[in-house]
């Protein structure tokens with residue numbers, strides 16, 4: 334079936350997803366009123382990938398489509414996006430939106446040493462070349478003001494997990510003190526605190542290496558307070574572990590953690606608990622046992638705005 338102007342006007346009509354994100358796709362499709370269609374994957378013995386897109390009886394896809402792919406552990410996934418997006422175009426998709434709840438390769442935004450690849454400046458345009466629009470949640474854009482700068486030439490939409498994390502936190506720890514572990518987290522901590530009239534403060538952090546950071550607590554009295562550390566992501570967990578130790582030393586009554594992106598593995602999470610973290614909560618941007626805050630409704634709402 335060839336794409337008609339009517340179909341283009343009708344908004345996205347399908348949500349394409351890879352087979353390991355069936356649950357996330359079902360949630361987003363239901364919230365957004367889309368039909369979820371799986372892309373089948375086959376890995377050849379030599380490691381190469383074959384994708385098969387879910388075409389209709391005449392071998393086509395709808396004129397508008399959304400591709401859901403959260404980009405944690407991203408290296409294979411970037412090849413998937415390349416194969417899927419180019420194939421979708423050849424099968425009739427004229428407007429293609431990437432929904433990447435976690436957007437990878439945004440953290441290296443400058444060359445810290447001569448010769449380093451500035452990944453954000455390479456992966457962002459790569460995605461812009463494949464997709465008409467790119468949507469993500471709380472991207473890590475330290476020295477870049479907007480996602481549009483990182484992903485030029487595509488329409489960009491940023492959804493925040495902070496309000497929904499705040500709703501969760503206030504139910505679990507009413508009256509908590511929200512603390513951000515570094516300057517960049519201030520944007521999310523302030524937003525979450527304002528939503529429920531919570532007190533908040535932000536640490537300062539110096540990063541020395543992948544697993545080495547120095548943190549200083551803000552000048553706020555944490556004695557006897559239920560503290561919730563709020564950040565965009567936990568990866569090795571060293572940032573949150575160090576902040577947690579300092580908060581306990583300063584007399585906090587409890588320290589829990591809420592993050593948008595739970596990139597942390599089981600061993601690092603265990604180390605975080607050993608450092609004094611009580612509960613560890615996350616949105617479902619990255620599938621993880623700690624997921625307790627679904628993002629489907631917020632993403633669906635943003636998709637509606639994108640295609641309105």
Ligand SMILES: O=P(O)(O)OC[C@H]1O[C@H](OP(=O)(O)OP(=O)(O)O)[C@H](O)[C@@H]1O
Nearest residue numbers: 475540564565566567568569570571572
């Ligand atoms: O769990 P971890 O391994 O500690 O990583 C997570 C931390 O890293 C990121 O900040 P980062 O230090 O990269 O901020 P920067 O952009 O200021 O370097 C992120 O915002 C977290 O605070």
